Amino acid sequence: MTAYVLRRTGGALLVLLLLSVAVYALFYVAPGDPATLACGPRCNAEQIAQVRDQLQLGEPLPVQYLHFLQGLVTGRDYSTGTGVLHCPAPCFGLSYQNDQPVAQLLASRLPVTASLAVGAMVLWLLLGVGTGLLSALRRGGATERVLTVLTLTGTATPVFITGLLLLMVFCATLQWLPFPTYVPLTEDPEQWAWNLLLPWTTLALLESAKYARLTRSATLETLAEDHIRTFRAYGLCERRIVGRHALRGALPPVVALNAVDLGTMFGGAMLTESLFGLPGLGRLTVESVRTVDLPVVVGAVLGVGAAVVLAGAVADVLYALADRRVTLT
Amino acid sequence: MTAPLATEPATEPAEAPAPADPLVEVRDLTITFPATGGADAVRAVDGLSFTLRPGGALGIVGESGSGKSTVAATLLDLHRGTGARTEGTVRVAGTDVLAAPEADLRALRGATAAMIFQDPLSSLDPYHSLGDQIAEVHRVHRPGVSRRAARARAVEALDRVGIPDAARRARSRPHEFSGGMRQRALIAMALACEPRLLIADEPTTALDVTVQAQILDLLHTLRTETGTGLLLVTHDLGVVAGSVDDVLVMRGGRAVEHGPVTEVLGAPREPYTRALLAAVPRIETARERAAHAGVAYEEEGREAGAARRGADAGRRGPAAGRPADSPRPAGPARPDDSAPPADSARPDEPVRPAVPAARTAVATVTDRVPRPTTGDDDHNGAPLLEARGLRREFGRGGPLGSVLGGDRTVAVDDVSLTVAAGETLGLVGESGSGKTTVGRMLVRLLDPTAGTLRYRGRDLGTLGERALRPLRGELQMVFQDPVSSLNPRRTIGESVADPLRAAGGLDDATVVRRARELLERVGLDPAWYHRYPHEFSGGQRQRIGIARALAPGPRLLVCDEPVSALDVTTQAQVMDLLAELRRDLGLSVVLIAHDLAVVRAASDRVAVMRAGRIVEEGPVDTVYDHPQHPYTQGLLAAVPVLDPEVAAERRAARARV
Numbered sequence: 001m002t003a004y005v006l007r008r009t010g011g012a013l014l015v016l017l018l019l020s021v022a023v024y025a026l027f028y029v030a031p032g033d034p035a036t037l038a039c040g041p042r043c044n045a046e047q048i049a050q051v052r053d054q055l056q057l058g059e060p061l062p063v064q065y066l067h068f069l070q071g072l073v074t075g076r077d078y079s080t081g082t083g084v085l086h087c088p089a090p091c092f093g094l095s096y097q098n099d100q101p102v103a104q105l106l107a108s109r110l111p112v113t114a115s116l117a118v119g120a121m122v123l124w125l126l127l128g129v130g131t132g133l134l135s136a137l138r139r140g141g142a143t144e145r146v147l148t149v150l151t152l153t154g155t156a157t158p159v160f161i162t163g164l165l166l167l168m169v170f171c172a173t174l175q176w177l178p179f180p181t182y183v184p185l186t187e188d189p190e191q192w193a194w195n196l197l198l199p200w201t202t203l204a205l206l207e208s209a210k211y212a213r214l215t216r217s218a219t220l221e222t223l224a225e226d227h228i229r230t231f232r233a234y235g236l237c238e239r240r241i242v243g244r245h246a247l248r249g250a251l252p253p254v255v256a257l258n259a260v261d262l263g264t265m266f267g268g269a270m271l272t273e274s275l276f277g278l279p280g281l282g283r284l285t286v287e288s289v290r291t292v293d294l295p296v297v298v299g300a301v302l303g304v305g306a307a308v309v310l311a312g313a314v315a316d317v318l319y320a321l322a323d324r325r326v327t328l329t
Numbered sequence: 330m331t332a333p334l335a336t337e338p339a340t341e342p343a344e345a346p347a348p349a350d351p352l353v354e355v356r357d358l359t360i361t362f363p364a365t366g367g368a369d370a371v372r373a374v375d376g377l378s379f380t381l382r383p384g385g386a387l388g389i390v391g392e393s394g395s396g397k398s399t400v401a402a403t404l405l406d407l408h409r410g411t412g413a414r415t416e417g418t419v420r421v422a423g424t425d426v427l428a429a430p431e432a433d434l435r436a437l438r439g440a441t442a443a444m445i446f447q448d449p450l451s452s453l454d455p456y457h458s459l460g461d462q463i464a465e466v467h468r469v470h471r472p473g474v475s476r477r478a479a480r481a482r483a484v485e486a487l488d489r490v491g492i493p494d495a496a497r498r499a500r501s502r503p504h505e506f507s508g509g510m511r512q513r514a515l516i517a518m519a520l521a522c523e524p525r526l527l528i529a530d531e532p533t534t535a536l537d538v539t540v541q542a543q544i545l546d547l548l549h550t551l552r553t554e555t556g557t558g559l560l561l562v563t564h565d566l567g568v569v570a571g572s573v574d575d576v577l578v579m580r581g582g583r584a585v586e587h588g589p590v591t592e593v594l595g596a597p598r599e600p601y602t603r604a605l606l607a608a609v610p611r612i613e614t615a616r617e618r619a620a621h622a623g624v625a626y627e628e629e630g631r632e633a634g635a636a637r638r639g640a641d642a643g644r645r646g647p648a649a650g651r652p653a654d655s656p657r658p659a660g661p662a663r664p665d666d667s668a669p670p671a672d673s674a675r676p677d678e679p680v681r682p683a684v685p686a687a688r689t690a691v692a693t694v695t696d697r698v699p700r701p702t703t704g705d706d707d708h709n710g711a712p713l714l715e716a717r718g719l720r721r722e723f724g725r726g727g728p729l730g731s732v733l734g735g736d737r738t739v740a741v742d743d744v745s746l747t748v749a750a751g752e753t754l755g756l757v758g759e760s761g762s763g764k765t766t767v768g769r770m771l772v773r774l775l776d777p778t779a780g781t782l783r784y785r786g787r788d789l790g791t792l793g794e795r796a797l798r799p800l801r802g803e804l805q806m807v808f809q810d811p812v813s814s815l816n817p818r819r820t821i822g823e824s825v826a827d828p829l830r831a832a833g834g835l836d837d838a839t840v841v842r843r844a845r846e847l848l849e850r851v852g853l854d855p856a857w858y859h860r861y862p863h864e865f866s867g868g869q870r871q872r873i874g875i876a877r878a879l880a881p882g883p884r885l886l887v888c889d890e891p892v893s894a895l896d897v898t899t900q901a902q903v904m905d906l907l908a909e910l911r912r913d914l915g916l917s918v919v920l921i922a923h924d925l926a927v928v929r930a931a932s933d934r935v936a937v938m939r940a941g942r943i944v945e946e947g948p949v950d951t952v953y954d955h956p957q958h959p960y961t962q963g964l965l966a967a968v969p970v971l972d973p974e975v976a977a978e979r980r981a982a983r984a985r986v
Contacts, residue, residue: 227451227455233438233443234439234444245454325455
């Protein structure tokens with residue numbers, strides 16, 4: 001197990017290193033000169049040269065990249081001519097927009113995205129696993145067909161349509177819910193939940209079909225297994241067989257897929273966040289791309305990469321915990 | 330179609346009917362599975378009747394497709410809700426099973442009559458501990474029992490079936506047990522509610538002989554101690570011999586013969602029973618198999634469609650392709666598996682006539698492939714293949730292996746053996762003994778971790794993949810599972826043609842012609858070239874596997890459990906085919922099998938493996954008749970015998986130990 005964790009961590013670091021090289025290259029392939037971008041539209045040539053010097057852009061490319069890596073580990077100081085701006089580790093650089101360290105910026109947006117992702121996950125699991133289980137038990141019947149159509153419709157409809165429809169119906173017409181704004185969980189848990197309910201539902205509708213299909217097929221597969229026949233032959237009633245034995249067998253793939261999906265969600269559900277005006281990581285990424293705020297883009301991409309890689313490892317561990325026959329090597 | 334078969338038991342069992350109500354009473358049971366996807370409806374059981382007195386033991390034997398397992402499942406009406414149509418009456422301990430309401434049936438299942446399934450690994454829930462599963466069953470039938478008491482009861486049951494340290498082991502999941510221990514656990518589950526009837530469906534088929542003997546002894550002990558009735562379903566006549574009072578032989582859904590075990594096995598009245606007995610390879614007899622009982626009986630029950638094997642067409646003519654001194658009697662052969670499958674939805678397929686063409690095919694095929702016997706290095710005494718100190722480890726290795734916590738398992742350790750040209754070497758041992766690993770190393774499907782492997786004077790063990798390629802064709806393997814070792818999406822002809830194409834240098838027409846010849850050579854109709862594996866029976870699929878192995882013109886054939894998935898009669902036919910090929914093509918064969926009798930009948934020399942090492946090796950008769958190593962002695966003593974009295978003696982002897 002220790003060996004597994006060590007190897008997995010090593011692999012993850014390697015992936016992130018390669019990703020950082022690719023992303024760092026953005027600075028030089030993206031349109032516009034980094035110094036000009038960092039300095040702002042009103043800078044004159046002399047100021048731009050000064051910024052270029054501060055950002056050490058005159059040095060050879062590999063050296064700049066090494067500085068960047070070093071900054072990730074130890075932090076970095078940027079002189080502004082008048083003073084020194086400290087960027088604590090892990091330093092992805094300073095935002096061109098407001099000179100804020102990128103890591104700080106990301107951290108401030110994380111709770112929003114986390115709230116959205118975790119809440120949506122709970123909903124899509126309830127919806128997806130529930131529907132999947134129901135369609136497995138009622139296979140071939142009208143219930144299954146209706147459920148299948150409903151979940152597939154949810155998946156096939158783009159977020160901006162589902163979301164807008166929900167907004168129109170529940171906020172504009174019925175006025176049951178407020179137009180979503182982000183209220184931190186720590187301030188007012190009730191408002192937090194009410195405001196996030198529509199974004200959660202939007203994402204859950206999008207994701208649940210996948211879980212419904214997976215749960216359905218995994219449950220059917222388990223129901224066809226010999227050990228289910230054993231418990232039938234030992235007089236267990238059908239509800240107990242499904243609840244205790246079939247569902248248990250269907251869980252491992254669901255758990256593993258869920259970990260990966262959750263990791264991806266942490267990358268920010270850009271459409272959903274933009275649609276509902278939630279200041280999360282996804283919206284930050286979109287904004288920074290629009291304003292060519294390169295350090296923020298780099299930081300966001302690396303952050304998402306880390307989340308996805310971590311989620312993959314967590315998925316493996318969870319799978320092994322859910323199915324003890326699996327050993328991690 | 331005029332079968333000389335009784336559809337009813339010819340006589341009632343010897344004992345007078347017990348005064349008490351019978352524990353099991355089956356009258357005119359007929360079970361029909363509805364037609365699905367083009368296949369006709371199948372009448373799996375056809376007018377079957379039998380009774381079992383309380384505390385009695387009945388064995389139901391038959392080949393696959395005979396309907397024996399269907400009968401076992403019907404005693405608990407496990408077919409309910411599957412669409413199967415059941416007619417007749419089934420009474421178990423007074424309950425009319427087929428008519429009972431759902432709740433009564435659930436009360437019967439597990440509490441009054443408990444079932445023991447064939448494969449204990451798949452029959453137990455992998456996600457829950459054994460103790461929990463047993464406790465759960467107990468609580469379902471004894472609603473008042475507390476969780477803690479039920480768990481204690483589970484531990485008690487596990488202890489009773491001989492699981493050491495039961496309290497601790499109750500917390501383990503099924504995959505943490507060996508096969509024999511799992512089967513014990515399943516029996517413990519069956520005992521949890523003290524049932525009056527145990528239904529055991531092939532309870533030992535997946536187990537090694539020594540473990541099989543233990544499980545059968547356990548069932549016997551439980552039965553004699555508690556007076557539980559036993560219905561034992563098996564294809565293995567040796568298993569029933571020592572375990573039951575009465576035997577019911579089934580074929581095509583009907584009872585062929587029914588009577589006390591001593592009579593049915595000792596003096597069988599029906600030709601089918603005799604044929605079945607004759608096909609069982611005997612461990613006692615020397616090399617050339619004893620003459621198969623020269624009985625003729627015809628395939629019946631084709632309309633029943635239950636028998637997977639097809640019509641009874643003699644694959645070869647009388648003794649065709651067989652030396653004159655063959656002990657095999659002339660006349661219609663046993664039911665052959667080379668006829669078209671009855672359920673292949675092509676009932677009009679002409680039954681292939683008896684073809685002496687098999688012999689022609691030998692000539693045509695072997696004229697083109699290099700004949701091993703023509704090589705002058707084959708008869709000068711040097712072995713064809715020689716292994717010295719073979720070792721194979723599995724698991725993480727390399728310099729980082731110890732650092733990263735990988736632990737290596739030694740599967741094969743210091744194995745040395747030789748195979749002479751034209752010789753058959755038997756390799757026996759229990760599961761996990763490393764025999765398959767050795768077999769795979771001999772053809773370099775696996776690389777040895779250490780040791781040398783010499784093939785016709787060349788160092789096979791260290792040849793690179795490129796240098797090895799020309800030799801690959803000479804070293805071929807026949808796999809155990811003919812279902813999974815054939816690509817289901819390719820026709821059998823293509824599968825056989827693949828090695829020929831891979832060898833290159835042949836145009837397509839030649840490849841196809843040769844593949845057809847090979848099919849014919851193994852007793853299949855070349856016209857079946859375009860059929861797919863699922864259209865064939867188990868024995869036929871194994872023939873296809875053999876044809877594919879023959880395609881590149883091998884000198885050495887490693888057969889890994891070639892017949893362990895087959896019925897006894899089919900098994901005998903495939904073994905006959907292998908013997909014939911060996912004789913006609915001068916092949917060397919390494920025969921890997923756990924069935925000691927099969928190995929004895931087919932081998933010149935035998936090597937006994939245990940825990941990765943060869944413990945005994947020598948000429949087959951010497952090893953079998955005068956085993957030196959205690960392990961070999963134990964192995965041979967555990968083989969079930971067909972004589973019920975001898976079986977009882979052996980059990981008593983084992984109990985004394």
